[in-house]
Amino acid sequence: MLVWSRPGRIVLWLVFALLFSVLFLAPLAVILLSSLADQWNGVLPSGLTTEHYSDVVQGAAWKAVKASLVTGFLAGAVALVSGTWAALALRIQDATLARVLGVLFFIPSAVPSVSVGLGLLVAFSHPPLLLNGTIAIVMAAHFVLISAFTFGNVSAGLARLSPDFEQVASSLGARPAYRLRHVTLPLLAPYLVAAFGLSFALSMGELGATVMVYPPGWVTLPVSIFSLTDRGDVFAGAALTMVLVAVTLILLLGLERVTGRQARS
Amino acid sequence: MADAAVLPAPIAKKVPGRFWIVPPAALLALLFFYPLVLIVQQAFMDDSGMANVGEFVRVLHARFFLNALINTITISVAATAGCLIVGLVLGLILAFVPFPGSGVIARLIDTFIALPTFLVTLAFTFLYGSAGMLNAGLMEAFSLQAPPVNFLYSTWGVVLAEVTVYSPFVLRPLLAAFSLVDRGQIEAASVLGARPFRIVRQVILPAAVPALIAGGSLCLLLTVNEFGIVLFIGAKGVITLPLLIYSKAIQESAYQVACIIAVINIALSLGLFGLYRFAAGRLGA
Amino acid sequence: MSVPAFTGSNVMDVDAAKIRGAGSNVHFDKVSVAYGAHVVLHPLTLDIAPGEILAMIGPSGSGKTTALRAVAGFVRPASGRIRIGATDVTDLPPYERGLGMVVQNYALFPHMRVEDNVAFGLRAQGADKALIGERVKDSLATVGMSGFAKRYPRELSGGQQQRVAIARALAVRPRVLLLDEPLSALDAQIRRNMVEEIAKLHRDLPGLTILYVTHDQTEALTLADKIAIMRDGRVSSHGPTAELYRRPPNRFTAEFLGRANLLPVTVTEGATGPKGFAKAKLGDALLAGAARGEKPGDKTLLCIRPQHLSLTGDEEHTNRIVGTLKEVHWQGELTHLVLDVDGTPVRVSATRLPVSLPERGSVVPLFFAPGDTSLVPEDARG
Numbered sequence: 059m060l061v062w063s064r065p066g067r068i069v070l071w072l073v074f075a076l077l078f079s080v081l082f083l084a085p086l087a088v089i090l091l092s093s094l095a096d097q098w099n100g101v102l103p104s105g106l107t108t109e110h111y112s113d114v115v116q117g118a119a120w121k122a123v124k125a126s127l128v129t130g131f132l133a134g135a136v137a138l139v140s141g142t143w144a145a146l147a148l149r150i151q152d153a154t155l156a157r158v159l160g161v162l163f164f165i166p167s168a169v170p171s172v173s174v175g176l177g178l179l180v181a182f183s184h185p186p187l188l189l190n191g192t193i194a195i196v197m198a199a200h201f202v203l204i205s206a207f208t209f210g211n212v213s214a215g216l217a218r219l220s221p222d223f224e225q226v227a228s229s230l231g232a233r234p235a236y237r238l239r240h241v242t243l244p245l246l247a248p249y250l251v252a253a254f255g256l257s258f259a260l261s262m263g264e265l266g267a268t269v270m271v272y273p274p275g276w277v278t279l280p281v282s283i284f285s286l287t288d289r290g291d292v293f294a295g296a297a298l299t300m301v302l303v304a305v306t307l308i309l310l311l312g313l314e315r316v317t318g319r320q321a322r323s
Numbered sequence: 324m325a326d327a328a329v330l331p332a333p334i335a336k337k338v339p340g341r342f343w344i345v346p347p348a349a350l351l352a353l354l355f356f357y358p359l360v361l362i363v364q365q366a367f368m369d370d371s372g373m374a375n376v377g378e379f380v381r382v383l384h385a386r387f388f389l390n391a392l393i394n395t396i397t398i399s400v401a402a403t404a405g406c407l408i409v410g411l412v413l414g415l416i417l418a419f420v421p422f423p424g425s426g427v428i429a430r431l432i433d434t435f436i437a438l439p440t441f442l443v444t445l446a447f448t449f450l451y452g453s454a455g456m457l458n459a460g461l462m463e464a465f466s467l468q469a470p471p472v473n474f475l476y477s478t479w480g481v482v483l484a485e486v487t488v489y490s491p492f493v494l495r496p497l498l499a500a501f502s503l504v505d506r507g508q509i510e511a512a513s514v515l516g517a518r519p520f521r522i523v524r525q526v527i528l529p530a531a532v533p534a535l536i537a538g539g540s541l542c543l544l545l546t547v548n549e550f551g552i553v554l555f556i557g558a559k560g561v562i563t564l565p566l567l568i569y570s571k572a573i574q575e576s577a578y579q580v581a582c583i584i585a586v587i588n589i590a591l592s593l594g595l596f597g598l599y600r601f602a603a604g605r606l607g608a
Numbered sequence: 609m610s611v612p613a614f615t616g617s618n619v620m621d622v623d624a625a626k627i628r629g630a631g632s633n634v635h636f637d638k639v640s641v642a643y644g645a646h647v648v649l650h651p652l653t654l655d656i657a658p659g660e661i662l663a664m665i666g667p668s669g670s671g672k673t674t675a676l677r678a679v680a681g682f683v684r685p686a687s688g689r690i691r692i693g694a695t696d697v698t699d700l701p702p703y704e705r706g707l708g709m710v711v712q713n714y715a716l717f718p719h720m721r722v723e724d725n726v727a728f729g730l731r732a733q734g735a736d737k738a739l740i741g742e743r744v745k746d747s748l749a750t751v752g753m754s755g756f757a758k759r760y761p762r763e764l765s766g767g768q769q770q771r772v773a774i775a776r777a778l779a780v781r782p783r784v785l786l787l788d789e790p791l792s793a794l795d796a797q798i799r800r801n802m803v804e805e806i807a808k809l810h811r812d813l814p815g816l817t818i819l820y821v822t823h824d825q826t827e828a829l830t831l832a833d834k835i836a837i838m839r840d841g842r843v844s845s846h847g848p849t850a851e852l853y854r855r856p857p858n859r860f861t862a863e864f865l866g867r868a869n870l871l872p873v874t875v876t877e878g879a880t881g882p883k884g885f886a887k888a889k890l891g892d893a894l895l896a897g898a899a900r901g902e903k904p905g906d907k908t909l910l911c912i913r914p915q916h917l918s919l920t921g922d923e924e925h926t927n928r929i930v931g932t933l934k935e936v937h938w939q940g941e942l943t944h945l946v947l948d949v950d951g952t953p954v955r956v957s958a959t960r961l962p963v964s965l966p967e968r969g970s971v972v973p974l975f976f977a978p979g980d981t982s983l984v985p986e987d988a989r990g
Contacts, residue, residue, distance in 0.1 A: 061420050061519050074416045077409060081487045082432060085446030088456070092449045101460045144347035150340035159344065161600070166355050168596035170548035172565040173585040176572055177358025180365055180582065202355045222715035226773075228702035229680050229709040230729030230780055234340075237703075240732070244719045256437070263439025266550035266565060270573060280439055280551070287445060287555065296449075299442055310437060 089303075093296040110297035119298055122282040123305065129193075129278060130261040133200035134208075138254050140201075141208030142246070145216055146238070160213070167206035174202050175270025191273045199267035204257035211256065215249025248317045255313040262306045359589070365582040382583045387567065392587070395563040398478055399546040402485035406542045407535060409486055410493030414531075415523065417494075418501035419509070429498060432491050440488045441551035447484055448556075451475045476558040484552045489545055493538035500534035501527070533605055540599040548592055564588040631658040631817035632693030632783040634679060639688035641674050649674045650841045651688060656784075656834075661810060661818040663828035663849075665864065666838030675838070676788055676821045681705050692783055703732075708777030712789040714769040716761035722748070722772050723757040729780035747775040750809065767798040774809070787820045791827060803830050825865050829853065837861050855898065859987045862911045869917070869954045870909040870984065871929075875902040885978045891950045895927045896978035900985070909984045912976050914944070914957040919966075921975035929954075929974050933966055947972065 061067050093110055095103035144163055148156045166174070178199055182189035189195040219242070227241045243250075265280040272281055279302045287295035369375040382388050417429050451457050451472055458470035465471075474480055504527055512522045550565040562570075564584055572581035634656040641649040649671040656662045664672040677683040679690060681702035689698045697705050708729075716725050723744050730740045748754045751771040761769055770790060777785055790806075791799045807830060810816065822828055828835050829849060836846040837860065845852060845861040856862035859870060873888035879899035880886070886899035888910060897910050918925050931947030931954055945956040956974065966972050 066519075067420055070416050070420050071422055074413065074422075077413060078428065078432075081409065081490070082435060084450060085443050085487065088446045088449045089442060098449075098454075101456050101463065140347040140350055144344065144351075147340070147343035147347065151344060159348065162348075162356075163351065164600075165593070165596070166351070168544060168548075168592050168599075169355075169359070170550065170565045170568075170585075170588050170592055172550050172568045173362065173589050174355070174358075176568055176578075176581055176585050177362050178354070179572065180361045180578065181358035198354045202351070205351060205355075220713065220715065222711045222713060223717065225680070225682055225702070226709055226711060226715045226776075227717075227728065227732070228682075229705070229707050229786070230732060230776070231703045231706070232728070232732035233703050236732050240728075241717060245717075247719075259437035263437075263551075265439065265441060265554070266548075266569070269554075270569065280441065283445075284441070284554065287448075288557070292445070292448065295445060299439075299445060303438060303442065306437060307434070310434070 086303075089296050089299055092293055093300045095293055095296075098293075110293045111301075114294055114297050114301065119282070119301065122277055122279045122298070123301060125276050126262055126279040126302070127305070129196055129200055129276075130258045133197050133204060133261050134254050134257045136197070136201050137205045137208040137257050138250060141205055141210075141253065142212045142250060144209055145212040146242070148213070149216065163209045164206045166202050167210075171199075171203055171264065171266030172270060175199055175267035178202075178267070178271055190271070193273065193276050195271045195273070196268060196276055196278070199271050200261045200264055203264060203267060204260050207260060208253040208257050211249055211253035212246065215246050215253075219245055251313050251317045255310050259306050259310060262302060362582045362585050362589070365579055366586045378579060379583050382580055383587075387562070388584060391562045391564050391567045391584070394478065394561060395547055395588075395591075398481050398485065398561075398563060399543055401478075401482045402489065402546045403539055403542040405482060405486035406490040406493045407539050409490040410497055410538060411531075411535070413490070414494050414497040414501060415527070418498060418504075419527070429494075432494060435488065435491045436495070439551065440484075440549065441555040443484045443487045444552045444555035447475055447480065451480070476556065476561070478561055480556055480558070481553055481561055481563075484556070485546050485549060488549075488552065489542045492541050492545065493535070496534040496538045497531055500531045504530045533602070536602040536605070537599065540595060540602045544592060544595040544599055547588070547595060564591075631815040633658050633660075633691075634784055634817060634819065635691040636675070636678075637689045637691065639675070639678055639685045639690055641671075641678060641683055642686045647686075648841050649678070649685075652843060654836060654843065654846065656817055656819060658817055659815050660833045661820055661831055662834050662836060663820045663822060663832035664836045664838055665822055665825055665828045666844070667823065667864075669840075670838035671841040672821045672823075672836075672838040673788060674841075676786055676819055679705075679784070679819060680707060680709055680786055706780075706783045707786055708780055708782030708784075709786040710770070710773045710777050710788065710790045712793050714761070714766075714773040714793075716769055716772055716776070718761055720760075721757070722753065722759050722761070722764070725761065725772060726776045726779050728776060733780070743779045743781075747779040748772075750778060750812065751775045751805075765798075766794050767802060770794065770802065774806075778813075782816075784817045784819060787818060787822075789822055790820075792822070792824065799827075803827050807831055829865070835865065837864055839864075855900070855982045856911060856984055857900075859909060859984055862909075862984050867914050867955060867957075869912050869914060869952075871912070871949065871952055871954070873897075873908060873910045873983075875904055875906040875908060875983070878903055883979070886983060888983070890929060893927075893929050895929070895981075897927075897981035897983050898979065900983050902983055907986075909986055910981055911984045912981050914955040915959075916976050916980035917954070917956040917958075918975045919956075919958065919961065919972060921973070924977045924979075925975035927976045927978060927981070930971055931974060933968055933970055933972050936965065936968065947974065949974075 061070060091103065092098065094106045094108065096105035096107045096109075097103065148159055151159065178195055179190060181187070182195060182198075189198065223241055223245060224237055227237045232241070263280060264278070265284065268278050268281055269284070272278065277285075279298060283295045283298045283302070286292075286298060366379060367374055367376060369378065413432070417425050449455050452475055453470040453473070458472050461467060461471050508526055509522055512526055517525075548565060549563070550569070553561060553563050553566045554569070565588065568581050568584050568588065571577045571584065636652045636654040638651040638653055639649065640647065640651045652675060664675060666672045674683055678685055679692070681697065681700060685698060689696055691697065692705065717728065720728070726744045726747050727740050730743060744757070745754070748757060751774050753768065753771050753775060756764065756768065756772070761772070764772065773790075791802050794802060803826070810818065810831070820828070820831060832849050834847060835849050835852050837844045837852070839860055845857045847857075852861060853865055856865065856868070862868040862870060871890050873890045873895065875886055875888045876894070877887040879901070884899055885896040886902050888895050888897060888908070890910065895910060902908055921928060929949050931949035933945060933947055934953070935946040937944040941959070943958050943961055945958065947954045947956065954974070
């Protein structure tokens with residue numbers, strides 16, 4: 059509607075296609091291609107193979123996938139509970155305190171992930187709270203980094219919820235706990251699912267804090283991709299990256315379908 | 324009714340619920356704010372536990388720190404500028420010169436937000452690395468001995484990777500702002516003979532300024548904090564603050580130096596966070 | 609969109625007496641509400657009798673919704689007490705007040721079927737399963753929605769959703785039913801039907817006390833036993849509906865409730881005669897009007913409704929004024945005329961007109977009966 063002439067539009071579309079392919083399409087395509095590359099010395103690989111996939115599946119990859127999935131689910135679940143709890147509890151504080159606390163709950167998203175990892179190392183390397191060297195410190199790092207996103211998503215959902223629903227429920231005799239269980243949480247469900255999906259995806263790709271704190275034996279996907287490429291095994295790294303992308307996208311799409319069905323029903 | 328909707332209603336009973344905030348706040352305080360305080364404490368204390376700013380001042384003047392600071396700021400500003408330009412161009416075309424499938428493309432770009440940042444760096448090594456497709460092609464075509472394209476291992480490689488990763492963060496609020504622009508206004512301006520550039524400048528851009536500021540300040544924040552891209556490129560000359568924290572703490576076990584750099588990095592990030600909140604607040608987000 | 613009658617054939621199945629709860633009175637005792645320094649409700653003292661429909665009407669920001677929300681328990685009064693029946697509910701949370709509430713946007717729970725929406729209040733109060741089933745059936749029948757129990761709210765039209773919202777409120781046998789602009793989200797046509805159906809509902813449930821907040825005077829006039837007109841956080845006037853319409857106690861009430869022509873007059877003679885008419889002068893015309901204790905020399909307003917003005921006089925329409933015809937709007941059933949009488953625009957709604965309509969600009973006499981008028985004091989301000 060902005061550009062009426064056909065040649066003008068075609069030129070703009072070509073610009074778009076160029077930017078899109080250089081910035082977004084080429085990276086994904088080339089990762090996919092390299093994960094299947096036999097040998098790659100020229101412009102294109104000399105042949106295709108699924109060897110890297112079978113290698114990573116037989117090697118440490120399964121452990122990495124498992125570590126990432128478990129970390130993502132646990133940290134995501136704790137962040138979901140605590141974020142939802144915080145967002146709900148903030149509503150009954152007085153306005154000034156709620157505003158201050160709201161900012162505090164957002165701050166972890168602003169601090170560099172490496173510093174979050176460093177802080178956990180500094181704080182929890184001595185008794186009584188010795189977490190360094192355990193899986194718990196990885197969970198803690200992921201929880202801190204995603205907590206702001208779940209809090210933000212749930213708060214946004216609550217802000218969009220018409221107060222009428224809860225007020226009508228109260229006037230009909232529903233006590234706060236019953237109202238929360240049967241009205242507020244069901245109405246928030248799409249936001250809760252979206253919050254969980256986002257935090258899970260963030261956790262799956264988290265590198266900065268994990269690389270600071272991870273104990274031997276709990277190597278997440280990003281960390282093992284880094285050590286593979288750092289060793290020069292870029293093809294295996296690419297294959298593992300594709301695994302990471304696939305797991306993340308399958309989970310996000312699955313959650314989206316759940317939300318979609320909820321929104322429709 | 325207006326009188327009920329505009330004013331925040333006083334809640335009938337405020338007191339019983341006040342302490343519900345304690346559990347999540349305590350969890351975050353233990354796992355985030357307490358470690359943060361310890362970082363600050365370590366930065367300003369020597370081994371004997373006495374307050375001492377000597378080490379802090381020394382790091383502040385050290386070559387390695389100043390280089391990292393300058394790198395961080397250069398990369399962040401350049402990448403943010405790139406994100407704004409790319410985001411604006413993509414956004415304008417997606418919103419105002421749509422093509423079949425542009426909605427799907429917009430969603431595809433949006434999913435990049437969920438993907439790990441180092442993916443792009445890894446891809447770039449295959450594309451633009453010394454043994455990558457581009458160099459291999461050029462060397463074959465012109466019978467060169469050495470790879471002619473080397474930008475990947477410089478600041479600009481990091482900048483390009485960050486533009487790819489973070490321009491969706493500009494595109495997202497921008498598309499939301501564009502969707503609110505009155506299409507009738509654009510058509511009316513076209514009918515009156517205004518050229519597309521004039522319409523963009525006078526009608527569309529003013530509406531997009533808040534989104535650009537919010538998206539831009541978010542990009543500044545995220546690029547200052549970016550770690551994975553810089554780590555994966557692994558260029559000797561490109562050290563940023565987060566990478567310096569990592570190498571001091573993990574590779575050199577120099578925790579106090581790491582904490583000092585972390586304090587400065589966190590202060591920078593929180594300043595940018597404040598800017599973002601201010602901009603997003605103005606936007607009404 | 610066809611709207612089934614509230615109480616169609618299936619109303620016969622319902623034993624209305626079962627729903628006919630003993631309504632309670634609602635008493636506002638000097639209730640005020642403030643947000644910080646901003647007072648939205650000045651001390652309000654008002655009583656709603658058991659089984660009465662009180663309509664609170666007024667413009668936006670007049671405090672009517674705040675008053676309703678104070679009864680519901682969502683707004684805490686800065687001072688004063690609210691009693692429902694014998695209970696002082698001022699300090700009770702909303703869920704212990706035993707009310708039913710219907711709001712403008714229905715607020716049906718979108719994740720529950722119609723029957724679960726209606727059952728909500730009873731389940732929340734832990735009622736017996738058999739009782740819940742019976743009450744849901746009765747309540748849905750009362751509003752003519754028995755066939756929709758298994759539907760989800762989004763599968764219903766706006767009018768149907770509002771019926772379900774009313775059924776949901778009735779199912780808990782509320783002591784008081786609070787209706788907060790219940791019809792303002794509906795189309796004009798459906799709104800008219802719903803007003804009649806709420807009136808019918810109240811005839812079936814005469815014990816139910818209803819506080820009905822609206823900005824629509826037609827709804828209030830049709831439904832209410834009594835009306836309270838709110839303005840700037842205060843009750844401007846309060847009284848039985850017909851009384852308030854016929855004898856508005858002030859200019860704001862006269863203009864807010866229905867349409868009114870208010871002619872500035874000077875009283876020449878206080879109330880006399882068996883009907884208690886006063887005499888007052890408008891320019892040269894000497895008029896008779898229903899008095900309110902005015903004394904000769906008082907400057908006041910003479911209120912006459914547009915439909916009570918006629919272009920022809922007879923033995924009843926004895927008052928006569930003269931005006932210049934400015935505008936004529938024909939609207940089918942009614943014709944609206946606007947005349948200029950001594951600088952005051954006067955509206956006439958006529959169902960019958962003389963065969964030859966006077967031309968615009970011509971001087972026309974208007975007639976009206978003293979019994980249709982009332983003398984109204986000018987408001988202190990505005």
